[in-house]
Amino acid sequence: xxxxxxxxxxxxxxxxxxxxxxxxxxxxxxxxxxxxxxxxxxxxxxxxxxxxxxxxxxxxxxxxxxxxxxxxxxxxxxxxxxxxxxxxxxxxxxxxxxxxxxxxxxxxxxxxxxxxxxxxxxxxxxxxxxxxxxxxxxxxxxxxxxxxxxxxxxxxxxxxxxxxxxxxxxxxxxxxxxxxxxxxxxxxxxxxxxxxxxxxxxxxxxxxxxxxxxxxxxxxxxxxxxxxxxxxxxxxxxxxxxxxxxxxxxxxxxxxxxxxxxxxxxxxxxxxxxxxxxxxxxxxxxxxxxxxxxxxxxxxxxxxxxxxxxxxxxxxxxxxxxxxxxxxxxxxxxx
Numbered sequence: 001x002x003x004x005x006x007x008x009x010x011x012x013x014x015x016x017x018x019x020x021x022x023x024x025x026x027x028x029x030x031x032x033x034x035x036x037x038x039x040x041x042x043x044x045x046x047x048x049x050x051x052x053x054x055x056x057x058x059x060x061x062x063x064x065x066x067x068x069x070x071x072x073x074x075x076x077x078x079x080x081x082x083x084x085x086x087x088x089x090x091x092x093x094x095x096x097x098x099x100x101x102x103x104x105x106x107x108x109x110x111x112x113x114x115x116x117x118x119x120x121x122x123x124x125x126x127x128x129x130x131x132x133x134x135x136x137x138x139x140x141x142x143x144x145x146x147x148x149x150x151x152x153x154x155x156x157x158x159x160x161x162x163x164x165x166x167x168x169x170x171x172x173x174x175x176x177x178x179x180x181x182x183x184x185x186x187x188x189x190x191x192x193x194x195x196x197x198x199x200x201x202x203x204x205x206x207x208x209x210x211x212x213x214x215x216x217x218x219x220x221x222x223x224x225x226x227x228x229x230x231x232x233x234x235x236x237x238x239x240x241x242x243x244x245x246x247x248x249x250x251x252x253x254x255x256x257x258x259x260x261x262x263x264x265x266x267x268x269x270x271x272x273x274x275x276x277x278x279x280x281x282x283x284x285x286x287x288x289x290x291x292x293x294x295x296x297x298x299x300x301x302x303x304x305x306x307x308x309x310x311x312x313x314x315x316x317x318x319x320x321x322x323x324x325x326x327x328x329x330x331x332x333x334x335x
Contacts, residue, residue, distance in 0.1 A: 005035040005056065005076040007092065008042070009083045012237075013256030015042045016144050016263065017282070018082055019049060021128040023142035025080070026051040028132065035074060037067070037091075044237045048147040058091070068094035080131050084118060086111070101131050120301065124280050143284045146263040147238040148245050155239075160229055164246065168227045170203040170331055173247035173266070175257045176220055177213035180303035183254040185271040185316055187216050191223045192321035193251060198226035201331065206243060207232060208257065249328050254280065261285060269327045273315035274300050288327035292318040 006025065008018040015038065026034060035054040036046040046055045056074060058067040064087055071079075072095040079092035081102035089111040092100050102108070104115030116130045126136030156164050176190040194205045204227040207217045211233030221228050235243060244250060244257070245264035252258050252268065254275055261268040262285030269288045270277065276299040277289030295314045297307065305312050 003033045003076045004078045005037050007037045007081045007088050010039050013259040015045050016259040017125050019145040020125045020142050049145045067091040071095035082128050139283050144263050146241045146260050148241040149238045151242055167204045170201055170248035172197045172205050173250040175208040175252035177209045177216040178253040178255045182274040182302050182305045187219050189321045191220045193325050196325050267329050269324050271319040274302050290319045290323050294318040
């Protein structure tokens with residue numbers, strides 16, 4: 001029986017998209033032992049994925065040589081390396097894995113036995129599938145995976161002050177922060193959309209973010225008068241899926257959380273600026289992606305805007321709160 005390991009990226013959205021790659025890999029090798037190598041924080045995504053046989057955790061503090069030792073102990077005979085860094089190509093080389101397939105470029109190709117070209121001009125999930133020489137046809141047959149545990153009554157009380165069903169419905173999930181400034185819609189516009197939602201529906205806004213993102217979340221929460229739940233810094237990775245899956249609508253930046261929402265078919269709107277939604281939005285979700293070509297550098301795919309003055313973040317500023325609100329489906333048609 002062949003033993004295959006997939007080295008996945010360290011970012012949440014990339015990790016979710018990699019589960020599509022894993023489904024296609026399993027379909028091609030139904031009897032193989034398939035492992036996933038990842039940072040410990042991402043392990044819950046794959047530990048709950050039935051097609052994965054083992055999760056190899058690679059703590060950052062153990063470094064490249066520690067990662068290689070962890071991989072070597074599992075005696076894999078093939079490795080698919082999804083990230084494009086030299087370090088992630090070095091790990092399986094040091095581990096002595098005989099067959100190493102990854103994206104070429106620069107000197108990292110010397111560490112691989114087979115290379116493929118990473119293409120920015122094709123739909124995001126199909127980029128990884130190139131390592132399988134898979135064109136990515138019929139993607140809907142291999143949707144992504146994300147954990148979705150049932151919260152206990154005690155945990156619901158801790159997060160919401162009572163049962164989920166006692167919250168004012170409908171529910172709008174709001175994830176206003178991002179590690180990429182060039183993909184972060186202005187906080188005041190998130191606030192406008194949330195205020196309009198509360199006025200029109202009387203529903204609850206659930207704010208989602210990490211502990212580091214609390215300043216942005218607090219800025220928005222302070223401007224909302226209706227029912228608001230702040231979960232920033234309070235959710236485990238698995239609980240994140242549980243919360244997002246039960247929202248009636250979801251508004252987020254071009255970030256990993258939109259891929260989580262796609263796993264559950266939640267009606268989601270993403271204001272796009274530096275990336276082209278036609279190449280990013282997956283076919284499994286219920287998405288709208290307002291996008292305007294207003295400056296010649298679009299789409300730059302950058303995380304940080306390289307322009308200055310009035311041109312800085314011009315692409316994101318071109319997306320208004322009015323059109324984001326209008327992009328949501330009517331609630332009676334929502335999931």
